[in-house]
Amino acid sequence: MAASPLVRADAPDATLVVRGAHVLDPRSGIDEVTDVVVRGGEVAAIGRDADAPEGAETVDGTGRHLFPAFVDPHVHLRTPGQEHKEDLETGTRAAAAGGFCAVLAMPNTDPVVDSAPLLRSLRDAARLQARIPVGFLPAITRGLGGTELTEMAELREEGAVGFTDDGRPVVSAGMLRKALQYQRLCGGVIALHEEDPSLSGKGAMHEGEVSALLGVAGIPSISESTMVARDAMIAGYEGGRIHVQHLSCVESVAAVAAAKERGVQITAEASPHHLLLTHEAVRTLDTRMKMNPPLRTEADRQALIEGLRSGVIDCVATDHAPHARDEKEVPFEQAPMGTTGLETSFAALYTELVKPGVLPLELVLRRLTDGAALFGLPTPVIQPGAPANLALVDLGAEWVVGDGGYESRSANCCFDGRTLQGRVVLTVAAGAVAYRTRSFEVVA
Amino acid sequence: MRHLLSIEDLDRADIERICDRAGAFEEVAEREVKKVPALRGRTVLNLFYEASTRTRSSFELAAKRLSADVVNFAASGSSVEKGESLKDTILTLGAHKPDAIVIRTPWAGAAELVSRWTPAAIVNAGDGKHEHPTQALLDVHTLRRRLGNLDGAKIWIVGDVLHSRVARSNILAFQKMGAEVTVAGPPTLIPRGIEALGCDVRYTLDDLPQADVVYALRMQHERMTDSFVPSLREYATWYQVNGRRLGPRQVLMHPGPVNRGVELSAEVVDSPQAVITAQVAAGVVVRMAVLYEVLAHANATAPHETDPSHPVPA
Numbered sequence: 001m002a003a004s005p006l007v008r009a010d011a012p013d014a015t016l017v018v019r020g021a022h023v024l025d026p027r028s029g030i031d032e033v034t035d036v037v038v039r040g041g042e043v044a045a046i047g048r049d050a051d052a053p054e055g056a057e058t059v060d061g062t063g064r065h066l067f068p069a070f071v072d073p074h075v076h077l078r079t080p081g082q083e084h085k086e087d088l089e090t091g092t093r094a095a096a097a098g099g100f101c102a103v104l105a106m107p108n109t110d111p112v113v114d115s116a117p118l119l120r121s122l123r124d125a126a127r128l129q130a131r132i133p134v135g136f137l138p139a140i141t142r143g144l145g146g147t148e149l150t151e152m153a154e155l156r157e158e159g160a161v162g163f164t165d166d167g168r169p170v171v172s173a174g175m176l177r178k179a180l181q182y183q184r185l186c187g188g189v190i191a192l193h194e195e196d197p198s199l200s201g202k203g204a205m206h207e208g209e210v211s212a213l214l215g216v217a218g219i220p221s222i223s224e225s226t227m228v229a230r231d232a233m234i235a236g237y238e239g240g241r242i243h244v245q246h247l248s249c250v251e252s253v254a255a256v257a258a259a260k261e262r263g264v265q266i267t268a269e270a271s272p273h274h275l276l277l278t279h280e281a282v283r284t285l286d287t288r289m290k291m292n293p294p295l296r297t298e299a300d301r302q303a304l305i306e307g308l309r310s311g312v313i314d315c316v317a318t319d320h321a322p323h324a325r326d327e328k329e330v331p332f333e334q335a336p337m338g339t340t341g342l343e344t345s346f347a348a349l350y351t352e353l354v355k356p357g358v359l360p361l362e363l364v365l366r367r368l369t370d371g372a373a374l375f376g377l378p379t380p381v382i383q384p385g386a387p388a389n390l391a392l393v394d395l396g397a398e399w400v401v402g403d404g405g406y407e408s409r410s411a412n413c414c415f416d417g418r419t420l421q422g423r424v425v426l427t428v429a430a431g432a433v434a435y436r437t438r439s440f441e442v443v444a
Numbered sequence: 445m446r447h448l449l450s451i452e453d454l455d456r457a458d459i460e461r462i463c464d465r466a467g468a469f470e471e472v473a474e475r476e477v478k479k480v481p482a483l484r485g486r487t488v489l490n491l492f493y494e495a496s497t498r499t500r501s502s503f504e505l506a507a508k509r510l511s512a513d514v515v516n517f518a519a520s521g522s523s524v525e526k527g528e529s530l531k532d533t534i535l536t537l538g539a540h541k542p543d544a545i546v547i548r549t550p551w552a553g554a555a556e557l558v559s560r561w562t563p564a565a566i567v568n569a570g571d572g573k574h575e576h577p578t579q580a581l582l583d584v585h586t587l588r589r590r591l592g593n594l595d596g597a598k599i600w601i602v603g604d605v606l607h608s609r610v611a612r613s614n615i616l617a618f619q620k621m622g623a624e625v626t627v628a629g630p631p632t633l634i635p636r637g638i639e640a641l642g643c644d645v646r647y648t649l650d651d652l653p654q655a656d657v658v659y660a661l662r663m664q665h666e667r668m669t670d671s672f673v674p675s676l677r678e679y680a681t682w683y684q685v686n687g688r689r690l691g692p693r694q695v696l697m698h699p700g701p702v703n704r705g706v707e708l709s710a711e712v713v714d715s716p717q718a719v720i721t722a723q724v725a726a727g728v729v730v731r732m733a734v735l736y737e738v739l740a741h742a743n744a745t746a747p748h749e750t751d752p753s754h755p756v757p758a
Contacts, residue, residue: 209640215573215612216552218636285553329531331551333572 005161006133007126011432013041017052021061025382026362038388041431068380069101069389073371074317081110086322086409088129094408096435098342099391099424107139108167114139114150116158132429135161140179144168153186162189169195180240191243199223204333206279206294225251232259244268248293250303257312267374269317270304272345273414276352287328287335288414315371318345322410339414347420390428397423445737447566449556451577451616463585465733483512489542493519493549503546506731538562565738576609580617582730586723595622603661604633610699632672659697660685663707687711
């Protein structure tokens with residue numbers, strides 16, 4: 001019997017009534033101003049003037065929106081070994097502040113999460129420290145070395161949600177094929193960071209006009225798209241299930257679309273930074289804009305938005321990648337790849353895509369939760385009897401990213417300094433209050 | 445001008461002003477005592493993270509001819525090898541209160557980054573493969589001396605553009621001065637997207653006779669081991685500027701050091717068309733003008749300066 005995939009620290013079930021919020025959940029179909037009662041870990045009741053349970057806290061939802069809380073299938077929590085960047089507590093606190101009720105953590109830690117004892121100790125630590133439920137994707141290959149499979153079946157029994165070598169590609173086609181064959185025994189989605197190192201080389205940003213001007217070695221989009229196409233072929237041949245992480249370019253979107261057309265079991269994600277920024281943001285060599293895959297062109301960005309709209313891209317994932325200040329405060333080419341994203345994901349998408357009318361709010365809400373089902377996790381939904389996973393958001397609230405600091409231990413956010421609209425004021429994850437703004441007023 | 449970080453930051457008037465002042469400094473080199481007191485009491489720190497003989501000594505000579513105190517700091521054998529970060533190095537050296545830091549690093553944007561960590565004026569002496577602005581200024585100065593002006597001049601930059609900070613700075617500087625720039629070289633060494641800088645791209649030297657100026661770049665041996673070119677012999681066959689390819693009215697430039705027999709044949713290096721030694725000489729006066737620009741000019745209250753518009757006090 002496999003262990004339950006998500007773990008978190010014990011937290012008391014919330015007993016509260018959110019009164020007068022605009023409740024919006026495209027899945028349950030609810031779209032009205034009403035009251036929501038939370039009790040015993042569940043949404044106990046929905047309806048105007050619903051009776052407050054004994055001792056319930058009343059939360060004023062007036063002028064605010066209540067959404068199903070979000071799920072992020074791609075974050076770096078840095079435990080074990082890199083706790084100077086982030087840990088299970090700070091990372092899940094940042095997630096809760098961004099309205100997330102569940103996240104999936106990547107294994108490129110130190111040591112790499114590639115064995116059952118390591119996974120067990122990590123999950124034990126999460127049971128003490130994680131503010132919201134966390135799942136773990138251990139490595140496909142030992143030490144992310146690309147040459148030996150991990151003990152995938154044992155890892156699954158220990159609670160592995162899936163497998164990934166994220167941060168590195170599975171360079172060998174033969175190795176990926178074996179992992180997909182083995183997947184028939186143990187299950188678990190294989191999530192892939194797609195990159196051909198012979199093409200990306202020492203690249204530090206997108207190869208194009210901006211890299212030509214800056215003299216910084218480029219990462220061509222074909223380093224990603226050729227691997228997406230290759231791996232879709234392998235997955236199709238083996239009947240395996242793959243998930244392509246952080247798509248960044250138009251050719252990769254096309255490769256995923258073509259594979260879906262052929263019936264390959266392939267899903268894909270895109271990050272807020274790839275959906276909202278381009279390589280123009282790298283002109284100043286701001287190390288917060290350095291990530292892998294890199295920010296690419298406007299045409300690539302538009303293709304990602306279109307892919308998200310059409311469903312070729314199944315979900316949004318932040319690839320939250322915290323780095324310490326001294327690690328990023330170096331020349332661009334020396335800086336590590338990655339941006340934080342958990343605290344800004346919804347607000348950035350709302351400000352830059354929903355408000356200008358590029359994408360409907362309902363679609364963005366879906367894509368912020370669709371990651372759950374891809375990995376076999378329950379999808380947050382607002383309906384009576386469902387687990388209480390709720391994000392109360394003030395869509396009118398403007399805030400400057402980074403003003404007042406971050407919940408994350410790190411500050412390397414690509415949206416730092418931007419004025420965004422839409423602020424999470426309360427997050428309920430698996431029935432417990434996981435976050436509330438410091439200025440939040442309790443109405444007795 | 446507070447710093448010299450990039451040719452991108454300069455306009456034509458800035459470039460002309462610096463070159464004019466460099467011209468005024470030329471007379472100093474002819475004196476018996478090759479020194480003027482323009483920067484007396486000022487400290488210039490040369491901070492080099494990459495091996496460099498020419499650029500470093502050229503800056504050193506420029507600072508000394510302006511009577512500045514010069515400290516050379518090489519990254520090898522220093523705290524940098526003990527793992528000190530660039531920021532900590534700058535903060536540490538900043539405690540010596542340098543007025544200007546001349547910095548070369550293997551990293552794009554490092555000079556700009558450093559300018560945020562110190563009140564000293566920063567002069568970029570090469571940041572990775574990004575820019576080498578004083579090289580571009582001395583090349584413009586050399587060409588103005590030779591041609592009068594660059595308006596309408598057709599300048600071909602030939603060779604390894606991909607790995608060349610000189611190419612990037614010179615494309616920008618030559619264009620700002622009114623020249624038409626073409627880059628030519630093997631397709632593996634021409635960066636994708638370079639057309640966005642407004643230059644033409646060629647993969648052969650067939651049309652080289654159109655050029656008024658031929659600017660050859662240094663071809664490094666390691667490009668061969670990285671498979672950018674199959675062999676230096678084949679490179680030379682296709683891209684070497686030699687007596688057969690170079691016309692009598694064309695001007696030949698090279699940033700040095702030259703690989704004779706690779707990018708240039710011996711006969712053109714020694715030909716009257718070549719201005720390579722003039723470029724080296726221009727290096728000192730242009731760097732004097734740059735140091736003057738960021739130090740003396742920025743601060744009209746400097747004790748030894750009565751009129752900053754006169755660069756060479758008697």
